[in-house]
Amino acid sequence: MISLSSIRIHADDGVGVALRDLPAGETALGVPLGVTIPRGHKFALRAHRPGEVVIKYGQPIGVATGAIAPGDHVHSHNLVTALAGELVYAPGAATLAAAKAVDQPQWQGYRRADGRVATRNEIWILPTVGCVAITAEQIAREATARHAGRVDGVHAFTHPHGCSQLGDDLTGTRATLAGLAANPNAAGVLLIGLGCESNQLDALLASIPEAARAKVRTLTSQAVGDEHAVAAGLIDELVEQATSARREPCPLSALTVGLKCGGSDGLSGLTANPLLGRFADRLAAAGGTPVLTEIPEIFGAEQALLARAVDRQTFEAGAALVNRFKRYFLDQGQPVSENPSPGNIAGGITTLEEKSLGAVQKAGQAPLTHVVDYGDPAPLGGLALLEAPGNDAVSSTALAASGCTMILFTTGRGTPLGFPVPTVKIASNAALASGKPHWVDFDASIALEDRATADDRFLDTLLAIASGAQTAAERQGQRTISIWKRGVTL
Numbered sequence: 001m002i003s004l005s006s007i008r009i010h011a012d013d014g015v016g017v018a019l020r021d022l023p024a025g026e027t028a029l030g031v032p033l034g035v036t037i038p039r040g041h042k043f044a045l046r047a048h049r050p051g052e053v054v055i056k057y058g059q060p061i062g063v064a065t066g067a068i069a070p071g072d073h074v075h076s077h078n079l080v081t082a083l084a085g086e087l088v089y090a091p092g093a094a095t096l097a098a099a100k101a102v103d104q105p106q107w108q109g110y111r112r113a114d115g116r117v118a119t120r121n122e123i124w125i126l127p128t129v130g131c132v133a134i135t136a137e138q139i140a141r142e143a144t145a146r147h148a149g150r151v152d153g154v155h156a157f158t159h160p161h162g163c164s165q166l167g168d169d170l171t172g173t174r175a176t177l178a179g180l181a182a183n184p185n186a187a188g189v190l191l192i193g194l195g196c197e198s199n200q201l202d203a204l205l206a207s208i209p210e211a212a213r214a215k216v217r218t219l220t221s222q223a224v225g226d227e228h229a230v231a232a233g234l235i236d237e238l239v240e241q242a243t244s245a246r247r248e249p250c251p252l253s254a255l256t257v258g259l260k261c262g263g264s265d266g267l268s269g270l271t272a273n274p275l276l277g278r279f280a281d282r283l284a285a286a287g288g289t290p291v292l293t294e295i296p297e298i299f300g301a302e303q304a305l306l307a308r309a310v311d312r313q314t315f316e317a318g319a320a321l322v323n324r325f326k327r328y329f330l331d332q333g334q335p336v337s338e339n340p341s342p343g344n345i346a347g348g349i350t351t352l353e354e355k356s357l358g359a360v361q362k363a364g365q366a367p368l369t370h371v372v373d374y375g376d377p378a379p380l381g382g383l384a385l386l387e388a389p390g391n392d393a394v395s396s397t398a399l400a401a402s403g404c405t406m407i408l409f410t411t412g413r414g415t416p417l418g419f420p421v422p423t424v425k426i427a428s429n430a431a432l433a434s435g436k437p438h439w440v441d442f443d444a445s446i447a448l449e450d451r452a453t454a455d456d457r458f459l460d461t462l463l464a465i466a467s468g469a470q471t472a473a474e475r476q477g478q479r480t481i482s483i484w485k486r487g488v489t490l
Helices: 129-146 167-182 201-207 211-217 227-242 272-286 302-306 312-331 342-346 353-365 390-399 428-435 444-448 450-468
Strands: 015-018 043-044 054-055 059-062 107-110 122-127 153-156 187-191 218-219 248-251 256-263 290-293 369-373 383-386 408-409 423-428
Touching: 015 054, 043 059, 059 353, 107 450, 122 129, 122 167, 122 227, 129 153, 129 227, 167 187, 167 201, 167 211, 167 390, 187 211, 201 218, 201 428, 211 218, 211 272, 218 227, 256 272, 256 353, 256 390, 272 353, 272 408, 272 423, 272 444, 272 450, 290 353, 302 312, 302 353, 312 369, 342 428, 369 444, 390 408, 408 450, 423 428, 423 444, 423 450, 444 450
Parallel strands: 122 153, 122 187, 187 218, 256 290, 256 408, 290 383, 369 383, 408 423
Antiparallel strands: 015 043, 054 059, 107 248
């Protein structure tokens, strides 16, 4: 049920959601409100006893800590999480639908020799270690001035890691950099090392898939005289190779797209995330590759996602990934439910279950076909679940390293940050979209009025960006990476 002022998402829900600030005394969804309900926040549609489960999205989002009357504000003062630790999951019975090979919308992309398709034709400079990060940035600025207009851009993606790391921590840094080097949007890659770091160039190069190594050049700064002059020659060579690429018509199925949310509010699960979910369903059905991540932000909603696994192996890999991530929290003495963030709470989200049930809507209803470890490439075709934390920069970097050539980033609070591949910001509410046009690329709130029109406009926006139209983050020069630091530092 929906009105202009509020919505009941599922017939089983015991709460409604305000679509605008609702004053005390107003009637919403047939219930007189006892207090003012801010936009995006919940109000009770029926009475709840202390300890009773509260339902939203047709699923439990926590338990009442006291008596809740119809029309009461339902939030952190009277609702708490029911999440604890690891769980035993039951598989579902999903089947993989056949891809639709005809009548796919077209976009203009760069076809690579390995069969993948890029949305950008850029040169990326990746330092092996933080010691040469500023050098990499200087070299990128020099190359940008020298080659303006010849490629879509020359970018250095810097980080503070690569030395004083051990074991899995070093392996994760190396795998992420190798994945970024293999991303189709990088037509050429220059790896810059210092020479004495743990993350040695030879080991990093060996971690890059063989099919991508032909586009990679390496430079050890300690081994040359003027590293800027040597780098200039290597980049000139890469640019010459890259300029032979031309955009050509490609089907929707050629897209590999990351699904991400950051700074969610109470409307994210009603507008922006379902908008992504409907696109993800269409992309997966066409044979394309949507990639979902942020494992801690599916806690409480994982059973429905895992039930969509196409086979027992995929289900078991997904269940193991979720429980492994929970164990990561528990081994640090932290609760698995230490979420939502202060911004989420201010926007109306109370518990992690509620946040997760809204977040997983980005993946629609597509069958789960792949489970991917952090730093590994996502196989093409169908919905993939990628290991990474919820942190915006870390998870978005992981999506780029997995092979995503675009990231669809929903937000209810707003952020200017962008990542190595085009990062499309989708606002959950009109106030954010109108107030921050230099951050936001699409206003998903229009889906409340006309879902079909919103879906069509969204698809047109994505295909234009995939074909070369710049995102707001690209126009603002917002391009960064962040690598997941999990181990000790020497």
